[in-house]
Amino acid sequence: xxxxxxxxLGGLRDGFPICVGYFPTAMAFGLVCRNDSLKLWDAALFSLxxxxxxxxxxxxxxxxxxxxxxxxxxxxxxVNLRYLFxxxxxxxxxxxxxxxxxxxxxxxxxxEVFSVSVLKGRxxxxxxxxGLQLISYLGWCSxxxxxxxxxxxxxxxLQLAVGVTLYxxxxxxxxxxxxxxxPWMLVIAAVSAATNSLLxxxxxxxTGWAFVISMLSATGIGALxxxxxxxxx
Amino acid sequence: xxxxxPFFVFIIVSAVATIVVRxxxxxxxxxxxxxxxxxxxxxxxxxxxxxxxIFPGVVTDxxxxxxxxxxxxxxxxxLGLKKLPMIASIVTSxxxxxxxxxx
Numbered sequence: 519x520x521x522x523x524x525x526x527l528g529g530l531r532d533g534f535p536i537c538v539g540y541f542p543t544a545m546a547f548g549l550v551c552r553n554d555s556l557k558l559w560d561a562a563l564f565s566l567x568x569x570x571x572x573x574x575x576x577x578x579x580x581x582x583x584x585x586x587x588x589x590x591x592x593x594x595x596x597v598n599l600r601y602l603f604x605x606x607x608x609x610x611x612x613x614x615x616x617x618x619x620x621x622x623x624x625x626x627x628x629x630e631v632f633s634v635s636v637l638k639g640r641x642x643x644x645x646x647x648x649g650l651q652l653i654s655y656l657g658w659c660s661x662x663x664x665x666x667x668x669x670x671x672x673x674x675x676l677q678l679a680v681g682v683t684l685y686x687x688x689x690x691x692x693x694x695x696x697x698x699x700x701p702w703m704l705v706i707a708a709v710s711a712a713t714n715s716l717l718x719x720x721x722x723x724x725t726g727w728a729f730v731i732s733m734l735s736a737t738g739i740g741a742l743x744x745x746x747x748x749x750x751x
Numbered sequence: 752x753x754x755x756x757p758f759f760v761f762i763i764v765s766a767v768a769t770i771v772v773r774x775x776x777x778x779x780x781x782x783x784x785x786x787x788x789x790x791x792x793x794x795x796x797x798x799x800x801x802x803x804x805i806f807p808g809v810v811t812d813x814x815x816x817x818x819x820x821x822x823x824x825x826x827x828x829x830l831g832l833k834k835l836p837m838i839a840s841i842v843t844s845x846x847x848x849x850x851x852x853x854x
Contacts, residue, residue, distance in 0.1 A: 542838035560758045567766035572800060577765035579808070587756070587764055594768040597800050601769075603785070603793040605776030624777040625770060629797075678813075679849035682820055685809040686827035686844030688801045693831025693840075695798050703798045710802030719807055729803050736799035741791040 524642065529649020532638075536630045536650075537657030544658045546683040547574060548665025553680055554582040558666050565662040569655055570628065573598045575684050580726050589726025596730055604632040608642065611635070615644035626651030702743060710736035816852055823848035 522528055544565060551561035556578070568574045573594050580590045605627045615623060623644065631651055635642055672680065695703040710732045717728035785793070809820040827844040831837075 539837070542841065546841055556758060560762060563759060563762050564765075567762065568769050570769050572797060572804065573765065573769050576800070576804060577761065579804075581758060581761045581765075587761065590761055591764050591768045594765045595772060597796065598769050598772045600793045600796050601773045602776050603790060605773055609777050620777055621774070624773045627773045675852055676845070676849055679819070679823075679845050679852055681812050682809070682823035682844050682848040683841055685805050685820060685824045686841045687837060688804050689824040689827040689844075690831035690837045690840035692798065692801050692805075693828050695801075697832065697834065699798075706795060706798050707802035707805075710799045711806035712802075714803035715807040715810075719811075729800075732803040733796065733799045736802060737792050737795045740795045740799060741788055744787070744791070 524638075524640075524646040526645040526649040529646040529651075530653050531649075532634055532646075533631075533650040533653035536634065536654040539630065540654060540657035541661035541664075543571060543687060544661025545665030545668070546687060547578070548662040548667075549669045549680050550575070550684055551578060551662075552666050552669035553677060554578065556582070558663070561662055561666045562659070565659045569626065569658060570598060572688075575687075576729070579684070580729075583725050585724060585726040589724055589730075593726045593729050596733060600629070601627050604629070608632060608635055608647070611638075611640070611642045612647065613641050613643065615647075619644050619648070623647045623651065626655060628654065630654065702740070706736050706740035709739055813852075819848045819851040822851045 547565065548561050551564070552558075564574050564578065568577065576597050577590055577594050580593060585593075605624060608623070608627060608631075612623070626647070628651075631647075631654055635647065635650060638646075669677065669680070692703065692707055713735055714728050714732035717723045717731060718725060721728075723731075805824060809824055810817045813820045823844040826847040827840040830840040830843055
């Protein structure tokens with residue numbers, strides 16, 4: 519018998535704050551999709567099959583800007599590369615999970631699920647992870663649909679202003695990164711912003727490739743400086 | 752439609768690219784013993800992505816009223832620094848952008 523803490527219900531309880539946090543962000547995604555004249559079905563399919571914040575926003579903007587499939591695949595792969603590290607840590611703490619359940623736990627790996635489960639600081643059960651990820655997933659998918667539907671009630675100018683949602687989300691995320699990891703994060707983001715602006719506006723490179731080059735060069739430069747704390751694995 | 756390819760094809764490609772990254776560490780061993788430089792890279796990728804995700808899009812999306820987007824992200828960044836929840840940042844940013852667009 520598993521302890522209550524690591525049961526399915528324990529996972530649901532720990533995942534509830536994630537669900538509440540995901541809902542408005544997913545609503546923003548739904549609004550952005552609607553603003554770029556995607557169908558409700560497309561927006562829902564995005565959240566149901568991708569279940570990834572920045573990856574989805576990026577894929578959506580590349581898709582609507584007419585990028586090539588290879589550009590989209592490589593960009594999304596790179597922006598999600600951190601899941602490699604997060605998944606490795608969760609996997610090391612996970613016991614007795616095989617087959618399709620292992621696949622679903624891998625699918626449900628997100629930044630927030632990672633933080634919550636790793637902070638649990640002990641061996642994780644499949645039931646706990648399922649509860650944690652399921653409630654997060656429900657918040658993300660339902661938020662997308664609600665955001666998309668509410669978008670149609672907004673006046674025109676407001677719909678235009680909603681275009682800032684994505685940038686506001688990133689800018690707020692950047693503030694959070696600066697608060698936790700210091701002003702060096704702002705330098706990295708600035709290098710990437712400047713490189714991307716130069717490549718897109720100056721050189722006229724495709725948005726996907728420009729994004730990949732900007733992100734990798736800023737990361738390479740940023741990682742030369744050791745961070746204050748490394749997550750124990 | 753981009754190049755006549757239906758949207759859902761792009762969405763599924765994006766999903767596959769995401770799932771592959773997530774599956775690797777659960778089915779291959781060794782990914783938890785990366786050199787420190789690579790580990791730092793993994794952690795910094797999202798921050799490095801943010802810069803390129805904001806610029807130049809936030810300027811070009813609003814055309815001649817480019818300052819509306821800038822005002823919006825500054826508002827969001829300030830509220831973020833005050834540790835307010837992301838939804839507060841987003842809603843304020845939309846209101847600020849909307850008001851600037853009306854000027």
